[in-house]
Amino acid sequence: MSAARYKRRGVPTAILVLLGASLALQIAWRASERAGTPAAEELPPAPRPAALKLAALGEPQAVARLTMLYLQAFDYRSGNRLPYQKLDYDRLIAWLDAIVELDPRSQYALSSAARIYAEVDDPVRQRKMLEFIYRRFLEDPDRRWPWLAHAALLAKHRLKDLALARRFASAIDRQATGPDVPVWAKQMEIFILEDMNELEAARVLIGGLLASGRITNPEELRFLYERLKILETRIRAQGGSKPSK
Amino acid sequence: MTLARFALLEARRTGLPWLALASIAIGLGVAGFLSRLAMTESLATQTVVVAALFRLCAVFLVAVLVVTSVVREYADKSLELALSLPMSRTAFYLGRLAGFAASGMLLAACFALAMLLWASPVAVVAWFASLALETALVACASLFFVMALAQVVPALAATAAFYLLARAISALRAIASGPLTDDGGLAQRVGQWGLDAVAFALPPLEQATQSGWLVYGPPTATEFAQLAGALVVYGALLTAAGLFDFHRRDL
Numbered sequence: 059m060s061a062a063r064y065k066r067r068g069v070p071t072a073i074l075v076l077l078g079a080s081l082a083l084q085i086a087w088r089a090s091e092r093a094g095t096p097a098a099e100e101l102p103p104a105p106r107p108a109a110l111k112l113a114a115l116g117e118p119q120a121v122a123r124l125t126m127l128y129l130q131a132f133d134y135r136s137g138n139r140l141p142y143q144k145l146d147y148d149r150l151i152a153w154l155d156a157i158v159e160l161d162p163r164s165q166y167a168l169s170s171a172a173r174i175y176a177e178v179d180d181p182v183r184q185r186k187m188l189e190f191i192y193r194r195f196l197e198d199p200d201r202r203w204p205w206l207a208h209a210a211l212l213a214k215h216r217l218k219d220l221a222l223a224r225r226f227a228s229a230i231d232r233q234a235t236g237p238d239v240p241v242w243a244k245q246m247e248i249f250i251l252e253d254m255n256e257l258e259a260a261r262v263l264i265g266g267l268l269a270s271g272r273i274t275n276p277e278e279l280r281f282l283y284e285r286l287k288i289l290e291t292r293i294r295a296q297g298g299s300k301p302s303k
Numbered sequence: 304m305t306l307a308r309f310a311l312l313e314a315r316r317t318g319l320p321w322l323a324l325a326s327i328a329i330g331l332g333v334a335g336f337l338s339r340l341a342m343t344e345s346l347a348t349q350t351v352v353v354a355a356l357f358r359l360c361a362v363f364l365v366a367v368l369v370v371t372s373v374v375r376e377y378a379d380k381s382l383e384l385a386l387s388l389p390m391s392r393t394a395f396y397l398g399r400l401a402g403f404a405a406s407g408m409l410l411a412a413c414f415a416l417a418m419l420l421w422a423s424p425v426a427v428v429a430w431f432a433s434l435a436l437e438t439a440l441v442a443c444a445s446l447f448f449v450m451a452l453a454q455v456v457p458a459l460a461a462t463a464a465f466y467l468l469a470r471a472i473s474a475l476r477a478i479a480s481g482p483l484t485d486d487g488g489l490a491q492r493v494g495q496w497g498l499d500a501v502a503f504a505l506p507p508l509e510q511a512t513q514s515g516w517l518v519y520g521p522p523t524a525t526e527f528a529q530l531a532g533a534l535v536v537y538g539a540l541l542t543a544a545g546l547f548d549f550h551r552r553d554l
Contacts (some may be wrong), residue, residue: 108478109478114472115467116471116473117351117468119511119513119519120355123347124352126348127340162348164344164347165344166341166343166344166348169342170343174342
């Protein structure tokens with residue numbers, strides 16, 4: 059196609075005017091629209107996982123991540139001092155459930171749940187999100203333990219709910235049995251028990267851990283023996299049971 | 304071979320390389336955009352979204368290339384001219400198909416090279432092989448539909464419907480057999496049988512060219528061989544159906 063076809067000469071003036079006017083109108087129209095972050099109230103009900111799978115057309119990983127990006131835009135605008143405070147957490151959890159169903163191997167939804175949505179300054183919302191993390195952890199403990207460990211820390215330090223923190227830490231110890239799960243994650247329950255002043259239970263856990271032979275690192279072994287000694291000293295001071303040999 | 308070479312030449316002259324480059328540029332832009340949005344798993348997010356985009360681009364470009372090329376042949380009577388030469392209809396059909404499939408393979412190679420920016424070479428090789436097979440299958444389907452329908456819009460619509468249904472059929476069957484629909488009624492059972500019957504007539508495209516391979520590792524050799532076998536068998540079926548239709552046509 060030659061460039062001569064594009065020369066202006068020969069085009070009726072009315073068409074040029076129409077072209078210019080419609081272009082200006084289009085730009086003005088779009089400029090007048092306020093494209094902002096959607097508000098919390100605008101979060102629609104989550105689609106059923108099966109419907110989302112259908113819409114994915116065989117690309118569940120891509121759709122799961124795009125849905126996550128869509129979800130994280132709600133209620134997070136600049137200048138919002140308390141992001142996610144107004145989000146309907148039941149809907150949010152339904153969305154996160156659908157995303158996890160779509161791509162169970164991705165950590166995005168659970169990572170966001172632990173690090174973003176559970177950090178909200180509202181105990182009711184926090185508890186809902188922590189329970190979501192716990193529920194989803196049970197389906198794949200060896201892959202999802204980091205988020206439950208984070209949830210245990212939030213329960214302990216933010217919610218000050220040591221019983222809840224212990225439940226999460228205990229679940230990691232018992233359910234996450236893979237070789238990649240670090241010892242510190244399995245030891246969380248011991249420290250939470252100490253904080254709860256459940257010294258005898260903590261002593262039994264350390265003893266069990268040492269007896270199991272799972273700990274092979276000399277530094278970790280030394281640390282646990284020292285911890286055991288401290289516990290036994292505290293138990294003796296409280297007039298508790300006899301220390302182990 | 305000559306016909307296949309002409310098809311490749313036509314692909315080059317109709318701007319397919321530029322469209323492939325434009326698609327890669329759009330992919331790079333999308334990846335850059337996503338890298339700023341994703342709070343975690345940024346690389347994985349970029350990888351799967353760009354791979355899904357490239358897959359769609361490859362399939363769309365091949366389908367449009369095949370359909371417009373054949374419709375042009377119909378319009379300028381070059382089909383009749385080619386058939387007047389000492390050449391069988393089978394040779395003509397297979398020659399054109401080989402050229403279109405080779406164009407699809409070159410497109411897949413371009414996109415696979417771009418995917419090396421985000422994923423490991425082993426995973427990209429599996430993804431490329433699957434995309435090459437998928438584009439070849441789409442070339443078979445497009446050629447079958449355009450030879451039968453001889454017009455751009457109906458042929459493209461039929462190809463799109465076939466492709467989308469093949470990618471959605473597993474999810475549709477899962478929905479049909481889901482617990483909420485399980486009332487055991489005759490209508491539901493008939494619906495399930497209908498979907499099962501449709502699934503029998505479609506290739507397993509939802510298992511092909513998965514972007515998940517690029518982030519979670521490629522499929523095992525056995526899984527890939529099964530998938531490739533299924534795509535090759537379906538390609539053969541479409542080619543046979545196209546040849547059957549082409550031979551009985553009065554041109």
